[in-house]
Amino acid sequence: QVQLVESGGGSVQAGGSLRLSCAASGDTIRNHYMGWFRQAPGKEREGVAAVTRRGVPSYADSTKGRFTISKDDNKNTLYLEMNSLKPEDTGMYYCAANLKVVQFPLITDAYDQWGQGTQVTVSS
Secondary structure, three states: OOEEEEEOOEEEEOOOOEEEEEEEEOOOHHHOEEEEEEEOOOOOOEEEEEEOOOOOEEEOOOOOOOEEEEEEOOOOEEEEEEOOOOHHHOEEEEEEEEOOOOOOOOOHHHOOEEOOOEEEEEEO
8 A cells, every 4th residue: 555645735825836745655656546635624525636647637627727736756756736826725635546547536436545634725
């Protein structure tokens, strides 16, 4: 199993940027489908962005054009570059992984390995 540890969260003003990292250990992310999810207080966890083993990204409509998912297989790390942040982007951000093929990469049930999360707060 792969262990995931997120970092890079923080508090920013609207319009600002943050870069989240997800460091993996125990296995290589090269073999995994990877995703970023977020959960705001009182809301369900939702998919933000995902990337296939070959590095093909997919995005939620709410983040398309503002967020960029990438990975460095050599560093065994997944990234999420977030620009033009909005207050509605506030939430706990989680990294997720699955060794198996993921048909719907932006749904939570597609993943079986999760990190503990990193908090992102965007103020207006």
